[in-house]
Amino acid sequence: MEVPPETALAIRVVGLEKRYGERVALAGVDLRVQKGEALGLLGPNGAGKTTTLRVLSTLVGRDAGEVSVLGLDPERDGAQLRARLGVVPQEIALYGPLTARENLRFFGRAHGLAGARLTERVDWALEAASLVDRSGDAVQGFSGGMKRRLNLVASLLHGPEVVFLDEPTAGVDPQSRNHLFEMIEGLCKAGLTLIYTTHQMGEVERLCNRIAVMDQGRIAAVGTLAELAALPAVRGNAGARLELVGGRDPAEAANLLRGAGFDVELHTRPHDLESIFLVLTGRALRDESETDG
């Protein structure tokens, strides 16, 4: 895998460690994200995705390691970094009794916007979220998709350069999801740096240039989809598919079956991201709390 030059990096993480009491949440995370890149951050529950993002976004400190976002240290330069950072939370972090416009104006003001600039950005956000017609309605009456769209643009009001998206499409219908995808693709085209966490592999395949797979507090692998599929562990594990037909080479198994008088057709298809993910992280259930990890 090609290592990007340091000057082109938006995010640089080396040996990041974080403990909660006795529990190790991050056990030496190494990650580099280029400016303008959309990185998909995948991992089972408790892998450390949320903790990584919380450290990067200044919400929690770290126990060890080096972290730099846009050249700033989240611990030392928190206020400066937050002014250039957008975080789209997994929750619908909006005030239900307030209207869409009131929500946006409030969050804009909290980010230091005022006057004409605030009005301009709020209008842009309502337009981007296709909520102009509903801007005067209380958010608590919105559908899940409308709330998700508003949740997204509320994090973009101040014009961040780096955006973390934590499962931004959870619980929405296909149309709203597609609209959200288009909005996020627009962010990519605008040159923003994105880190996208989700359990929906298809979303990462569609939106992200590269993918980082986390497991047990570490980055298990990083690369493009093709690069991940070409990893020895993944490629070698292709034989696992033979488990379906006897645990051996499919062609050989198919020949054996044919020799035994079966009419067999062998179909092969490339790895999809979900199969890569499962190979890399295993199939065992992970029921730890996401916020803990």
Place this chain on the structure above:
Amino acid sequence: MWQTILALIAKDILIFRRDRTALALTFLLPLALGSVFGTAMSGIMGGGSDSAPLRVGLAVEDRDRTGASRALVAALSAANGLDVDVVDDAERRVESGKRACAILIPEGYEAGLAAGRTPELVLLRDPAQAISQQVVLFQLAPVLLQQRIATEGPGLFDRALELLDFPAAGRPGASAVLRASFDDIQTLLLETPAASAAEAAPTASAFDPLADLPGFLGLDVRDAAGNREDGPPRSAGAAHAFSAMAVMMLLFTVVGAGGTLLQERNEGTLTRLQLTPAAGNAVLLGKLGSVGLIALLQLVVLFAFAGLVYGVPVLADPLPLAVVSCTWVLLAVDIGLFLAVVCRSQKQLEGLSTLIILVMSALGGAWFPREITPEWFRAVGSFLPVAWAMDAFHGIFWYGKGLLPTDTRDGIGREVLQMAGLAAVLLVLSVRIFARRYGERAR
């Protein structure tokens, strides 16, 4: 169907058992409030044969300074339910609410007794502390009655029959019986121990102890607190009630509003706020400001109503009221925020705050006047912010106190300082706990 019903019952009981807040509210709150009320009321309603009667402070100013006046002071001091202070400023003590009553022994007291005249004593009273006055009167009765018997003799009983509305036709006969038994009655009076207020409760006769007894005992009763000559008439009940509402209901308001901090955490908006450049203490201080404004508005509406409808003198001296209101709002908001940052869930906050507010309000005098409670109960209450706020608001509304003491009146500066001090401590603690619990924030 029965299986479903039984399953529902079992499920609800299981959930109830696991809900610590519900358990506390269901079982602990009644116990706590029952204990508080039971203890408070035992002072005036009796607490059994071995319980101590309610003791009431009585200021005595001896302007005669003679053997007879000193003997009277000694007799009053020996009364079972009185804590007598011999002072030089009896009126001021009553005027400031420090004493419910005071006895003024005028100059010429001994000379009057020697001349066979009825002794003229002045009873200064605070109309806001009626229960204490009742206790004082019943404690004074045996002492002063003995004096009157000594000076007026059996003729006193004619007046007693008149006061008791004894039928006029039967009075001569009854008077004769009383005169015949004079020695026995005198003996009985001397041997009878001081009665508690409850034991001496008035019967169904027309005799009104508070109205009639002082005159019968030769007391000249004067109001020394509440209704000032230079101000409108005041209602002691309204002054206490609106002070209490200002204190107790404000606490409920701010705890509810402070709980929105937990709501914001649950809904994710708190995290979003923490991701703004000026996050950190700004979030907590912003919450303090919004809750404080709501609380202040509540006080304005409450006091406007109290002034317009019940004549509570809210505008008699606006500065002390404004200072006390702002200080109490600050302290109450800090209490609310402190509970909000300490509690881990809204349910926990609801349970804990209900318990704390109700018990603190009862101990601090927001539910019933502290004068009716036992001494140790009052001592505990005096350490609580509710008591400070009650004393401050009631001091303004009823006693007309200002921020600073004057020659004739105490001030409420001490209460204001106590509230401000605790507010500062709670604010610092809240900020620290908030930073640790809600952020582990980056610097």
